[in-house]
Amino acid sequence: MTKLLIASAVIALIASVLLTPLITKKREDGESKKVVGYFFIGVFVIGFIASGITLYVTKIDVNWLVFWPVIILLTLCGAFLASGIERKIKGVLFLASLVVGVYVLSAPLWNANDKFKSAEMKEEVEIKPFDETQTPASVPPKFVRNKMKKAFGQVPNTSYYELGRLQIQKVNGEYVYIAPVEFSGFFKWMNGKTTPGYFTMSATDSADNPKFIPQEMKYVPSAFLNANLERHMRLQHPFLIFYGDVQLEIDDDGKPYYIRSYGEFISARNGFDVQGIVLVDALSGKSELVKLDDVPAFIDGAVSPETVSLQNSYYGKYVHGYWNSMFGKKDVKLPSDEGTESNVSPIFDEAGDMYYFTDFTSPKEGVDSMLGYSLTNARTGEATYYTGNQDESYMDSQGNLQIIEKKFIEKKWAGEMPVLYNFYGEASWLTAVLDANGFLQNYFIVSAANPEISAYATTPKEALKLYKTALSRGGSTVDGSSNAEEKNASGTVLRVYKERLGDFTIVSFLLNNGENYLVSAETEPLAIYLQEGDEVILTYGNTGEQFLPVRSLIIKGLQ
Numbered sequence: 001m002t003k004l005l006i007a008s009a010v011i012a013l014i015a016s017v018l019l020t021p022l023i024t025k026k027r028e029d030g031e032s033k034k035v036v037g038y039f040f041i042g043v044f045v046i047g048f049i050a051s052g053i054t055l056y057v058t059k060i061d062v063n064w065l066v067f068w069p070v071i072i073l074l075t076l077c078g079a080f081l082a083s084g085i086e087r088k089i090k091g092v093l094f095l096a097s098l099v100v101g102v103y104v105l106s107a108p109l110w111n112a113n114d115k116f117k118s119a120e121m122k123e124e125v126e127i128k129p130f131d132e133t134q135t136p137a138s139v140p141p142k143f144v145r146n147k148m149k150k151a152f153g154q155v156p157n158t159s160y161y162e163l164g165r166l167q168i169q170k171v172n173g174e175y176v177y178i179a180p181v182e183f184s185g186f187f188k189w190m191n192g193k194t195t196p197g198y199f200t201m202s203a204t205d206s207a208d209n210p211k212f213i214p215q216e217m218k219y220v221p222s223a224f225l226n227a228n229l230e231r232h233m234r235l236q237h238p239f240l241i242f243y244g245d246v247q248l249e250i251d252d253d254g255k256p257y258y259i260r261s262y263g264e265f266i267s268a269r270n271g272f273d274v275q276g277i278v279l280v281d282a283l284s285g286k287s288e289l290v291k292l293d294d295v296p297a298f299i300d301g302a303v304s305p306e307t308v309s310l311q312n313s314y315y316g317k318y319v320h321g322y323w324n325s326m327f328g329k330k331d332v333k334l335p336s337d338e339g340t341e342s343n344v345s346p347i348f349d350e351a352g353d354m355y356y357f358t359d360f361t362s363p364k365e366g367v368d369s370m371l372g373y374s375l376t377n378a379r380t381g382e383a384t385y386y387t388g389n390q391d392e393s394y395m396d397s398q399g400n401l402q403i404i405e406k407k408f409i410e411k412k413w414a415g416e417m418p419v420l421y422n423f424y425g426e427a428s429w430l431t432a433v434l435d436a437n438g439f440l441q442n443y444f445i446v447s448a449a450n451p452e453i454s455a456y457a458t459t460p461k462e463a464l465k466l467y468k469t470a471l472s473r474g475g476s477t478v479d480g481s482s483n484a485e486e487k488n489a490s491g492t493v494l495r496v497y498k499e500r501l502g503d504f505t506i507v508s509f510l511l512n513n514g515e516n517y518l519v520s521a522e523t524e525p526l527a528i529y530l531q532e533g534d535e536v537i538l539t540y541g542n543t544g545e546q547f548l549p550v551r552s553l554i555i556k557g558l559q
Contacts, residue, residue, distance in 0.1 A: 001226070003238045004055055007062045012047030016040050018074040018093070023086040059234040061241055065269050068104055072097040107268035112322035114266050118273045119314035121374060121383040127422045137175040137203040137348055138460045140416040140432035141166050141340050143440040144177045147210050148199045154212035155181055156196055160188040164221070165245070168203050168346045168354075169300050172252050175203040175348060180248050180256070181212075182222035189227075194218045194283075198248065198256060206440050206459075215256050217282035221246055229258055233278050236287040241265060243272045244304025244342070248282075251298040256282040261304040262289075271314070274307050274381050295379055300354040303381040305341040308356040311383065312344070312374060316360055333360040333371045338397040340417050346378065347419055354378040357419050360385075361396040368399030370448065373420050388427060394448040400429040403451060404444050412436050420448060423464065424543075426471055430460065447471070465499075465506055468549060469520035485542040486551070489513060493534045508547060511536070519550035526558055 020040045060066060075094035082090050145166050155161055164180035171178075180198045183189040197215040202208035219229045226232060229246055240262045249257050263274040276291040277299070295302045312335040317325040324330055335358045339345040344356040359373040376383040388394050395403075397418040404415035415431040422428070427448040433441050433456070443463040446454035455466035491511040499506045505521040505528050517540060519527050530536070535556040540548045 001235055004052065004062075004235055007238055008048050008052035008055060011051040011067070012044045015047040015051075015070075015074055016043040018071075018078045018090065019043050019081065020078075021082045021086060023082070023084060055234075055238070056231070059231050061234075062238045063241070063269070065100070065104060068097065068100050072101055104268045104270070107266075107270035109322055111267045111271060112318040112325065115271045115314040116318040116321075118266060118271070119311040119383070121315055121385040123385050123387060125387055125389065126427065127375070127386060136419070136421065136430060136460055137168060137346075138417070138419075138430060138432060138443060139177070139201075139203050139206050140434060140440065141168075141177065142416055142438050143206065143432070143434060144201050144203075144210075145179070146438045147201060148177075148179055151199065151210040151212070154210075157192065160184060160192045161195060162222075163199070165248070167247055167301065167341065169250060170348065170352055170354065171200070171250050171254075171298075173352070176200045177203050178248055178250055180217065180220060182220060184222075186224055189222070189224050193227075195220050195222075198250070200250075204460075213254055215254060215282075217256055219258065219280055219282055219285045221258075229280065230260075232285055233260060233280060233287065237262070237278060237289065240278065240289075241272070242278075243274070243310070244306035247301055247304065249299045249301070251296075257299075258282055259299060259302065261302070261307050263307075272307065272310060274303050277302050292380055299379065301346070301378045303356075303376070303378055305339075305344045305346070305356060307381075308376045308378075308383075309335070309339075309343045309358070311376070311381075312358050312360075315374070315383075315385070329363050332363050334363050335360055335374075336397045338401065338418055344376075345417055345419050347375075359397050359420060361398070368396050368402070370394040370396035370399075370420075389449070392427075392449040394427055395429070395446075395451055397429065399451070400431060400446060400448075403446060403454070404431060404433060407444070407454075407456075408433065411441075413441055415444060424468060424471060426453075428467070430463075465518075466504065466520065469506070469518065469523060471549075486539060487542045488537070488539050489515065489517075490535070490537045493530060493532055493536060496530055496532055498528070498530075516547045517550050518547040519553055524550070524553040526555060527553055529558060530555060 020043060075090055075097050079087050079090040079094050148163055152158060161181045162184040164182035166177055166179045169176060169178050178198055178200055181195045195217045197213050199210045199212055201210040218227055219232050221229045241264055242260050242262050244261050246258050246260045249259055258280045259277045261274050261277055263272055265271055266273060279288045279290050292302060316333040316335050319331045325332055337343045339358060344358050346354055347357050348354055355375040355377055357375055360371045362371060372385055372387045374383055374385045400418050401415045413433050413435050416434055418429050418431040420427060421430050429446050429448055431444045433444050435441050442456045442458050443460050444456040445463050445467040453470050455463055455470045457463040457466055491513050493509050494512055495510040497508045507519050507527045507530055509530060510516050521528050537554040538550050539552040540550050
């Protein structure tokens with residue numbers, strides 16, 4: 001609070017100097033000096049109160065450029081009230097303030113190249129393959145939020161609170177959604193003073209139930225006055241430039257912290273380049289300034305999703321400057337708005353590091369072809385742009401959602417949280433499918449290059465098994481190679497395992513040659529009759545995997 005008061009006093013002093021006519025004609029009775037003194041003091045008091053209230057209520061940063069409209073008005077009025085040499089000086093200041101105003105307003109026209117440079121990404125072709133031994137964080141946030149609301153009875157004094165912002169995080173090696181309990185209004189805050197805790201739920205298992213974790217929190221976004229989290233951060237750091245909402249982060253002991261990204265403007269209060277975070281203990285309010293290189297290990301999303309979304313727009317729009325983004329649009333690509341958090345979707349790689357995913361499409365209307373996709377490290381802000389296979393045309397996230405909508409048009413189901421993975425070497429969209437009430441119904445996987453190849457099931461792993469056979473059937477391969485050798489085999493079946501996945505049965509079997517094979521009843525309907533001791537002749541893709549995908553199967557005695 002002390003810093004805010006000092007800033008308000010400085011602002012009021014500058015306003016008094018600019019507005020008060022300081023040079024007056026000398027009078028013997030001294031009345032002129034008294035009037036000037038009273039006027040100076042009056043402007044100071046009014047300016048101090050006005051600026052203090054403005055800074056406190058708006059929580060804006062104390063940067064002199066934020067006041068440029070006020071400076072123009074003060075210098076204009078000051079020049080009008082002054083006379084002689086003072087009028088000339090304040091007139092020059094007025095003209096200078098106009099130049100500053102033009103500088104601020106015109107910044108987007110000339111700093112586009114700097115924005116692009118700040119967001120420039122390294123480029124690669126494809127991400128590494130992902131297989132069924134890994135479980136993507138695929139439970140959609142809308143479904144999780146519905147389940148948490150239904151579990152809200154676990155919260156003491158339920159009527160005081162409501163569910164806060166949902167986000168994903170890794171805690172003790174598990175991928176979970178976290179949502180704080182927030183105050184539901186001013187009088188509830190007056191009575192409660194602190195919130196009782198937060199909810200967690202698995203981000204990989206849709207059958208998991210939300211758990212309420214008791215952890216008292218005082219400095220939260222829904223609190224008021226000095227306990228309001230954003231105001232608390234601003235009072236502690238009045239000169240920092242923030243971008244994006246505050247986010248809840250939980251350490252491995254379950255202790256809650258709030259963070260917010262800070263950085264600097266590209267130029268003239270325009271653009272943003274992230275530099276670090278402010279870390280606040282949610283109970284004590286202890287605040288710490290942390291550079292991105294020094295972010296604690298338990299924090300996954302140091303760079304806010306809003307910042308990443310902004311950087312994506314810089315990278316896509318300003319590749320050849322501002323005017324090209326408006327007219328020629330050469331090489332311009334637009335980031336999609338299908339993400340779950342500020343147009344980006346958080347995902348985790350095989351090492352457990354969080355990234356923000358975004359696909360890019362053409363600015364031309366009616367085109368659903370993807371131009372590429374980006375992954376931005378949520379801790380460091382480092383980004384990679386993947387061009388995909390240039391010989392193939394990839395479908396974007398919007399096209400993927402349209403396929404799902406048509407697939408389940410009678411049931412009125414819709415897709416949510418589409419993310420592009422490299423499944424078995426094939427660029428593929430994995431999307432959760434929800435009904436009209438927001439409940440999870442299944443997972444849909446479709447090839448980005450060959451939309452006719454798709455599969456769906458009630459869990460991601462089941463969908464992946466079906467998708468593997470669909471890829472084999474569709475002429476693609478499951479090892480990331482375009483020339484996997486097709487081979488023939490024959491022998492006696494030693495073991496058989498049958499599993500119902502979605503609308504079809506998956507049959508796994510072991511031959512006396514020591515190899516394991518996998519076939520879907522959708523591909524070979526008679527495979528459901530396969531049993532131990534059968535003699536078979538088959539064709540399979542030599543992918544090198546433990547279970548080789550069968551492309552054709554003959555069971556002697558049945559065919």
